[in-house]
Amino acid sequence: MSVPAPAEKSVLITGCSSGIGYCVAKGLKARGYRVFATARKAEDVARLKAEGLESCVLDVSDSASIRQALAWVLEQTGGTLYALFNNGAYGQPGAVEDLSRDVLRRQFETNLFGWHELTCLVLPVMRRQGYGRIVQNSSVLGFVAMKYRGAYNASKFALEGLTDTLRLELKGTGIHLSLVEPGPILSKFRDNAYQHYKQGIDPTHSAHRFAYMAIEERLLKEGPAVPFTLGPEAVLKAVIHALEAKRPKLRYYVTFPTHLFAFLRRILPFRWLDWIVGKV
Numbered sequence: 001m002s003v004p005a006p007a008e009k010s011v012l013i014t015g016c017s018s019g020i021g022y023c024v025a026k027g028l029k030a031r032g033y034r035v036f037a038t039a040r041k042a043e044d045v046a047r048l049k050a051e052g053l054e055s056c057v058l059d060v061s062d063s064a065s066i067r068q069a070l071a072w073v074l075e076q077t078g079g080t081l082y083a084l085f086n087n088g089a090y091g092q093p094g095a096v097e098d099l100s101r102d103v104l105r106r107q108f109e110t111n112l113f114g115w116h117e118l119t120c121l122v123l124p125v126m127r128r129q130g131y132g133r134i135v136q137n138s139s140v141l142g143f144v145a146m147k148y149r150g151a152y153n154a155s156k157f158a159l160e161g162l163t164d165t166l167r168l169e170l171k172g173t174g175i176h177l178s179l180v181e182p183g184p185i186l187s188k189f190r191d192n193a194y195q196h197y198k199q200g201i202d203p204t205h206s207a208h209r210f211a212y213m214a215i216e217e218r219l220l221k222e223g224p225a226v227p228f229t230l231g232p233e234a235v236l237k238a239v240i241h242a243l244e245a246k247r248p249k250l251r252y253y254v255t256f257p258t259h260l261f262a263f264l265r266r267i268l269p270f271r272w273l274d275w276i277v278g279k280v
Helices: 019-030 042-050 062-079 101-129 150-168 190-202 209-220 233-244 256-267 270-279
Strands: 010-011 034-037 083-086 133-137 175-182 251-254
Touching: 010 062, 019 034, 019 233, 034 062, 034 251, 042 175, 062 101, 101 133, 101 150, 101 175, 133 233, 150 175, 150 190, 150 233, 175 233, 190 209, 190 233, 233 251
Parallel strands: 010 034, 010 083, 083 133, 133 175, 175 251
Antiparallel strands: none
16 A cells, blocks of 8 residues: 555654643644644643644553554544654653662553553554554663663663564564654653652652752753753654655654764763763
8 A cells, every 4th residue: 555645644642741742743733744642631632622633532551541542543544544653751760779669660651561552553553554654752861871860761771672673573564663862852851750759759768868959959940951952843853754754764863962972872981971971
C-alpha cells in the first residue's frame, strides 16, 4: 500500500496537556496532519477539544486506558495510523539509594512499559499497511547519566536500548523508528518532577539531604533552570523531519548540550566524562 498524502496522515501523540506534546500536536495539526492529542486527565482532554484537537484520555501507566484510547483512534481512522509519537513521561528526582522499588517501578510504568505496550499494539496496524513512523521522545539523559536523576536516566537508557533493538527487528517492514533526544526544553517538566520528588523521596535522614536542598531550589526556580534551554518548537522541528523525511534519522539531537555530550561521549574516556558531568 502506498504512503498516504500529508492531509490523510493520522498521528497519535501521548502527553499533550502541555510542553512538548502540546506544541507538537498543535504544530502538526497546522501542518495538515490529523492529530489525536491524548492526555492523562479529563480536564486536559476537554481543553484540547475546545482548541479544535481530536482528543481522548490516555494514561500510559494504565493498560486499559491504552487499549481504550487506541481502539477509539482506530475507529476514527478506519483502522489506519500513520505515526505514533510516544511523549508522555515524567522525571523522578532522587539519589539512587533513596529510590524505593515502588518509586522506580512507577517511573518505568510511565516512561517505558506503557510506551512499549502502546507501540506493540500499534505495530500490527502498521504492518498491515506496510508503512508507519514511530518517534520516541528520549533525552540527553538517555545516553549520559547525571546525579540525582537515576530513575529517569534508567528509564531513558532502557527506552533507547529497546528502540534500537526494535528498529533492527523491523527492518524491511516500511516502519521507521526514530529517537528524539532533547536537552533542556521549556515545559512543566520541573514542576511535575517536584511533585514526584515530594511524593517519592524523604530527604530527612538521607545521606544526600544537603544535596536535596539544591535540588529543591533548582526545581522551584522560575524560568529556564540552565543555559541553552530551548522552546518545545525545537522538538517539533525534529518530529516533522522524522515523519516526513524519506530516510528519517535514527537519532535527533535537540539543544546544544545534547550535541556537546554526544560528542564528548565519543571522544573521552568514561572517567573524564564522569568528571565533566559531575560538574554540571
